[in-house]
Amino acid sequence: MSDGGSEADRPASPGVDRTLTVLERLVMAEEGLTLTALAKATRIPLATCASIVYTLEHRGYATRRVVGRSHFWRPTLRLYSLACQLVRKVDLSQIATAEMRALGEELGMPVHIGVLDGTSVVYVAKAATPGFIQFDTYPGKVAPFDLTALGRAIAAYLPDDELAVLLPHLRAGQGPQARESSPEVFEGLLEKVRVDGYATEEEEEQAEISCVAAPCFDAEGRVAGAVGVTGFARDLVGDRRDGAARGVVRLGVLISQRLGCPVTVLPSELRRF
Incomplete structure (x- = not known):
């Protein structure tokens, strides 16, 4: 019954x-x-x-x-103690392989995960897309933290004392849209990241290349890295950029959950996507 x-x-x-x-x-x-x-x-x-x-x-x-x-x-x-053992076994590069591949195929752009190492971002995972043109991004690549969307997405959510250590190490980009490399300008960029929930970089590091990235957080609510997409600047505009932003934010939230971060702990700007 x-x-x-x-x-x-x-x-x-x-x-x-x-x-x-x-x-x-x-x-x-x-x-x-x-x-x-x-x-x-x-x-x-x-x-x-x-x-x-x-x-x-x-x-x-x-x-x-x-x-x-x-x-x-x-x-x-x-x-x-149990949680610490679990976190040590989590491989960020393998945590969302299938979802990274699906997002890359949807957007037609490679998807990356990056972590902060000193004043650089290290790419730890990549889901490439098929095709003749391949971007020069690969696991192990090192890039200036302030000239990538990945680095900006991470920096925006660092504690103030950790961000302060990075600010003296800003570098000038080589692209046509490179900005002034001052702490004031960079902190303005980070404030926009915290409002939007994602970071962008548009032809600042190099010509014709842009990227969009969103942060991911660990079980303690600390920023653990970022997930982003890279594409030609001409393609990452309008609705396609909006779609890429939604995709990386949602993937960042998923990775955060798999790292043990409750959704309620995530910044509100990420939960609205």
Whole structure:
């Protein structure tokens, strides 16, 4: 007899579902919770809730502080230890290979992932598009951070102290649209990135080449790198540029999620795409 709910609405394992609910509630709480408060907050029967927290304590995921006759439960850093091990195993160059290839085929332009290394951007992944013309971009390529959309997308979301270290190292571009390489001008570019949610570079590093890129974030909400597309300046205009911007922002959000960054932590300008 059906209870009216679909299979998709029911957790595959109610016990695991309840355990994760308790763990999430403990992590989100500003202070320790009693069993009664935890059971009320999670809407889980008190006896079941007690069994879960005792198991979490036994496995090292929760600890309790006794005050008089009350026991207050908090999570431990064992979760953080697990997360750190996972992050170390994440290969940014392999995290969205299929999606990078799909975006490249949709736009007819190569898609890249870059990370900041000192004052340079290092390309760590590329999804090339078929065709006679191939851009001089490849995994391992190093470029000035301020003359690429990838670098600008990263720099825009760096903490102020880390950005300050980079500003004395701005370089002049060789392209026809090269701008003044001053901290004031560059910080103006970064402010536009934070408003738009993506960065652009239009014939500044070299003639006829433009790029669009968006940031991606790690599990702690720190900018981890950027994903972008490169194309001829004549092609990255109007609706095609808008489509490229939407594509890289959405891919940046996807990569961020795979790195463990909750959508709610992402900057609001990225969540609107």
